[in-house]
Amino acid sequence: MSTSSQPLALSAGTPHNRSLSAQILDVTGLDPARCYQCGKCSAGCPMASEMDLKTHEIIRLLQLDMRERLLASESIWMCLTCETCTTRCPNVFDPAAVIDALREIVLRENPGLVPRRISAFHSAFLDQIRANGRVFEFGLVASYKLRSGALFADVDSVPGMLARGKLALAPRRIEAIQDIRRIFEQCAMERPR
Amino acid sequence: MRNGEAAMKVGYFPGCSLHATAREYEESLKAIAPALDLQLEEIRDWACCGATSAHSTNHLLSVALPARTLVLAARQNLDRVFAPCAACYNRLASAQHAIEHDKKVASQVESILGASFGHPIGVLSIAQLLSEMTDRIRSKAIVPLKELKVACYYGCLLVRPPEICRFDDPEAPTSLESIVTAAGAVPVKWDKALECCGGGFSLSRTASVVRLGRSILRSAKDSGAQALIVACPMCHSNLDFRQRAINRSAGDDRPMPVLFISQLVGLSMGLDPVRLGLNRHFVNPQPFLSTISAGRVEHREQA
Numbered sequence: 001m002s003t004s005s006q007p008l009a010l011s012a013g014t015p016h017n018r019s020l021s022a023q024i025l026d027v028t029g030l031d032p033a034r035c036y037q038c039g040k041c042s043a044g045c046p047m048a049s050e051m052d053l054k055t056h057e058i059i060r061l062l063q064l065d066m067r068e069r070l071l072a073s074e075s076i077w078m079c080l081t082c083e084t085c086t087t088r089c090p091n092v093f094d095p096a097a098v099i100d101a102l103r104e105i106v107l108r109e110n111p112g113l114v115p116r117r118i119s120a121f122h123s124a125f126l127d128q129i130r131a132n133g134r135v136f137e138f139g140l141v142a143s144y145k146l147r148s149g150a151l152f153a154d155v156d157s158v159p160g161m162l163a164r165g166k167l168a169l170a171p172r173r174i175e176a177i178q179d180i181r182r183i184f185e186q187c188a189m190e191r192p193r
Numbered sequence: 194m195r196n197g198e199a200a201m202k203v204g205y206f207p208g209c210s211l212h213a214t215a216r217e218y219e220e221s222l223k224a225i226a227p228a229l230d231l232q233l234e235e236i237r238d239w240a241c242c243g244a245t246s247a248h249s250t251n252h253l254l255s256v257a258l259p260a261r262t263l264v265l266a267a268r269q270n271l272d273r274v275f276a277p278c279a280a281c282y283n284r285l286a287s288a289q290h291a292i293e294h295d296k297k298v299a300s301q302v303e304s305i306l307g308a309s310f311g312h313p314i315g316v317l318s319i320a321q322l323l324s325e326m327t328d329r330i331r332s333k334a335i336v337p338l339k340e341l342k343v344a345c346y347y348g349c350l351l352v353r354p355p356e357i358c359r360f361d362d363p364e365a366p367t368s369l370e371s372i373v374t375a376a377g378a379v380p381v382k383w384d385k386a387l388e389c390c391g392g393g394f395s396l397s398r399t400a401s402v403v404r405l406g407r408s409i410l411r412s413a414k415d416s417g418a419q420a421l422i423v424a425c426p427m428c429h430s431n432l433d434f435r436q437r438a439i440n441r442s443a444g445d446d447r448p449m450p451v452l453f454i455s456q457l458v459g460l461s462m463g464l465d466p467v468r469l470g471l472n473r474h475f476v477n478p479q480p481f482l483s484t485i486s487a488g489r490v491e492h493r494e495q496a
Contacts, residue, residue, distance in 0.1 A: 027252065029295075046388060046389040046391075046405055047401065049404075050401060078398075078401075080349070080389050080391065080392050080393070080394065081245065081248065081249070081349075081392075082348075082349035082350075082353070082389035082392070083349055083350065083353035083354040084349070084353065084387075084389070086353070086354045087353045087354050087355060087363045087364070094354075096354075100248055100249060100252065101252070103249050103250065104250060104251060104252060107250055107251075117396075117397040117398070118397050118398075120397070121246070121393070121396055121397040122245075122246040122249060122250055125244065125245075125246035126246050126247065126250070128241075129240070129241045129243065129247075129258070133238075133240040133241065134209050134212075134240060134241045135209040135241050135244075136209075136213075137209070137210075137213045137214055138213075141396065144396055144397075148397070150396075153396070153399065154396070154399075157434070157495075160475065160493070160495050161214070163493050164472070164473040164474075164475075164493070165216060165473060166213060166214045166215075166216060166473060167213060167214070168212060168213045172212075174238050174239070174240050175238050176238055179240070179261060179306075180240055180258075180261075182305070182306075182307070183254065183257045183258060183261065183305055183306070184254070186257075186304075186305040187251050187253045187254040187257060187305065
């Protein structure tokens with residue numbers, strides 16, 4: 001079932017005051033026990049070929065409360081939220097929402113597990129919103145490069161973007177930027193590294 | 194259906210991309226709106242919807258950011274808001290859905306915003322908006338598109354998930370086909386219309402975007418389509434800007450022009466291709482434009 005060499009074991013969950021399923025139920029209202037492992041989610045997943053854990057395996061580890069193995073998997077960061085799994089689930093479960101909730105748990109409990117480029121992108125993106133209320137794409141790309149270390153990726157595309165008028169050169173801040181700062185503060189935003 | 198009625202006014206949420214990398218999407222929307230008697234009233238001081246980065250990291254933030262925009266829309270006495278970007282549309286529609294169906298989140302967000310929600314806002318994708326106007330599109334289509342074959346690409350979020358979109362069929366949609374048909378083009382049958390383009394992974398997992406784009410473009414080309422029609426700035430960027438890398442990785446140098454659906458509608462109205470922003474594409478649209486005698490654009494080859 002999994003490509004990993006570690007066998008699945010019912011006792012593999014680590015001691016924690018609450019099961020992962022209970023946490024997920026609490027934040028999403030979705031009960032992981034609904035999943036009966038038909039595999040339809042993984043069959044339609046556009047990222048399945050790159051994932052070490054397929055979507056139905058992610059849900060299985062969740063049911064088995066294999067917290068450490070699941071939360072350390074890069075697969076939960078590969079979900080594109082294309083909603084194919086959620087649309088097709090025959091038992092009205094919502095894997096895409098559950099994966100979002102798992103990511104939020106990783107960020108809160110162990111942000112070091114987030115793959116660097118993914119973390120760099122989300123940090124750069126949210127910083128744009130926090131600073132200006134909108135995403136200034138030139139700033140996003142520059143900030144992403146610094147955070148991810150991918151300094152030279154796409155550098156050759158800048159002249160083409162400029163020639164097509166596709167890069168704004170200065171950010172435009174919204175008037176009520178204090179609204180946005182308040183939203184970030186109140187959402188107790190725990191920033192990815 | 195509102196076909197045939199007088200001027201229609203909708204709230205307009207351009208989103209961040211339409212002011213930068215997808216400028217041509219906004220240019221083409223503003224070019225076709227008067228001919229369709231469509232009034233786009235921009236939401237004053239709108240902010241980013243939060244996109245993938247908000248919903249991947251903080252659920253409350255992913256509702257609160259678009260919810261602020263919905264509150265602003267209600268204050269502007271708008272009943273419906275049109276979000277041309279499929280991802281913005283999904284975030285706004287998901288926020289509206291949460292406000293109506295998740296009391297706990299709704300009250301948390303009201304307290305975060307320090308504002309209460311006004312009347313419910315109908316959030317519209319471009320597929321929904323233009324589907325309501327197919328009669329007008331048909332009557333304004335003065336330039337014969339000469340049975341131009343196009344592949345309509347929905348990507349992920351135009352019709353999924355169904356309980357958020359409540360529009361069209363999530364597995365076999367037809368709305369884009371009805372719009373391009375009204376404009377005089379011929380939609381082809383193909384099998385990648387609903388596959389994901391890689392969305393927000395353009396920077397952080399470019400190889401995944403190239404892999405996904407390869408299968409989408411191959412299917413569109415094999416179907417005999419002369420252009421790919423999209424309705425999302427991320428889909429456009431991943432399939433137009435990234436097309437050179439995709440074609441190289443596939444060993445396939447057949448270019449596939451990628452047009453926003455508003456650009457195709459504009460061409461059918463006889464609008465100048467430059468006004469529709471076709472000069473801003475990375476894949477040279479000139480051979481395609483010449484096919485339908487739609488004038489010329491100055492095209493720069495990608496460096």
